[in-house]
Amino acid sequence: MVQIDFHGGVDEIGGNKIHVKGKENSFFLDFGKSFNKEGDYFSEFLQPRKLNGIMDLVEFGLLPSVKGLYREDYLRHCGLNHYEKPATDGILISHAHLDHMGYLHHIRDDIPFIMSQETYLIIKALEETGVAGFNNYLSYKTDFLYMAKARLSKNSNTTHKKANARDIKKNRPIEIVEPYKDFSIGEFTLQSAPVDHSLPGATAFLADNGEEALVYTGDFRFHGKRAEETRKFIKKAKKFSPTTLITEGTRIDRDKNTTEEDIEQRAHELSLSHQGLIIVNYPIRDLDRFLTFYEAAQNSDRTMVVNTKQAYLLNEFAGKGYPEIDDVAVYVPRRTWGLMGGQSQVCFDEEWVKSSEIDSEYILGDYKGWEKDYISWENNVNYRDLQENPEDYMFQCDYFEFKELIDIKPENAIYIKSKTEPFNDEMEIDGRREKNWLKHFNIEVHTGFHASGHACAPEILEMIREIGPESVYPIHTRDARAFNVLKDDGIEVKYARLK
Known part of the structure; x- marks a missing residue:
């Protein structure tokens, strides 16, 4: 039983x-x-x-x-x-x-x-x-843990400090x-x-x-x-x-479903007919949907631009039938001080210097450890590349990355939404914000590019x-x-x- x-x-x-x-x-x-x-x-x-x-x-x-x-x-x-x-x-x-x-x-x-x-x-x-x-x-890091820490004085008793996650991580x-x-x-x-x-x-x-x-x-x-x-x-x-x-x-x-083949056909047609920047929003873990848009980009002589999280995932799936990380461009956003792109200025000993003139180590300091593996590659792009040659790119941009549009300032851009429609109150609110952003930048919206799982x-x-x-x-x-x-x-x- x-x-x-x-x-x-x-x-x-x-x-x-x-x-x-x-x-x-x-x-x-x-x-x-x-x-x-x-x-x-x-x-x-x-x-x-x-x-x-x-x-x-x-x-x-x-x-x-x-x-x-x-x-x-x-x-x-x-x-x-x-x-x-x-x-x-x-x-x-x-x-x-x-x-x-x-x-x-x-x-x-x-x-x-x-x-x-x-x-x-x-x-x-x-x-x-x-x-x-x-x-x-996949890992396990014990929380609420103090680890021994020796005092500087030889006569003092041992004291403790909060454990550093890197010291206690195990698989x-x-x-x-x-x-x-x-x-x-x-x-x-x-x-x-x-x-x-x-x-x-x-x-x-x-x-x-x-x-x-x-x-x-x-x-x-x-x-x-x-x-x-x-x-x-x-x-x-x-x-x-x-x-x-x-x-x-x-x-x-x-009673019926939109198929991945339907999306492929529409994506290919739209990528060939539009002359400006194409922005796409699809679930980052859906590598088959990524492949659909990657092929549409290739078919229209565009470079597929992905974010650093997508780049990380593509690297993990190398050799498993998907495009390699070298086959795409990686979009590097501005983080923390916003030094990427070369337009910002920083002050060194009372002298203001453009970020394009400073050593790369200062720019790297804006990024998380895992991201640093992707922002120094030759196949990187930033907002200025999408600004100057928008017709050359298909740009993956999730709703939570819409701030990048402020830097890119897209003109004659279209937005392909390839995600499920809202199914709860929080998603409805996000959907209204999404519409506001796209309307502000006069971006033409194309829906109906979602195939259910x-x-x-x-x-x-x-x-x-x-x-x-x-x-x-x-x-x-x-x-x-x-x-x-x-x-x-x-x-x-x-x-x-x-x-």
Whole structure:
């Protein structure tokens, strides 16, 4: 008998945290952040407090109250001194979207994280290039720790200082799994199965303990560049003869999808017809979408310009079928003192000097450690390059980088929005600001360039019918009742309940 406890992903899109328990062993399927539910209590300027460990999130049911799951430093800091044996034998990560792995930071350091190689690389990029906070996904840095510090006086007792994160960082136990190769978690034999989604490395999982055969789809689609991977998964899952299928149903209310091929065609046509700067905004981890715009740029004799975070990710994926970092230009923004670009002046001993005349070491001082690897390359550009030769570039510019438009001062520019439409209040507010910025600079907006990362209703239902499980749990959806039609096929539809 296998017990399945749902701690997220129920009557919501995202937040998957599913605990699968056998006789002696167990594992979690994903450990994601619930954006909508977290947004009910927290915002950009009202964040959970690290000083309270996990308790701010537990207070509102955003983290499950499971003993033996969370990191010792947070528990002890909260006055919870019971640090029990691990509550599970591993956490399987289907892909590197925050609604599937965003709460990994809070997990204790002796529970393995199991994922594909591509998922590992993307999470690594998230941790290395992200803003410090709750982002110890692959590493572990003990908080609330004082380290010994000798006093200068030989007669004094030893004192202590707050630990430096660089001194206490260690790697978490990470297990990389290969497609369709067996691996074990105690009594369970498992396989990972690649699927098409809106970023590389997405996988479904198949698990069998001799009594139950379980299939978990993660997030999947059929209309991207890797649709054949999803079709192969379905064939394998059918042969697996699952007793239980846990499937996402994000777009169970939609009858069709825009395809990646549709976006490719429109992007190519638009890049050829426009003579000025083309600004594109797409999800940075969606390397297939990046590839679509990169090819459109190449087709119109433009150079694709990416930000430093995208450059970092491309470097991690070198040799995996995507353009290399040398194939693009890296946009270097002005940071801190704003010395990049050569127009600013700084004062040396009461003499003002243009930044174009000072040593590069002063300019490098404006940037974070990881960024310094990308701002000294020959293939760099800055706002002045986009100002002077706008027709030569396709410029990746996220909403949070709109400040660059003040420096670039674009003329005759167009903006291609290739992201999902707002689905919560905070995104609606961001969307209004986005429109204000674009209107201010008279930038022509082109929408409809988004292809969802999820299958639509006919595809989901046909997938389930082809696999033929005894029962199905719809999750990652707001309309689980839409799956009732499967009862006519002899498939029992079960409704997940939060534990």
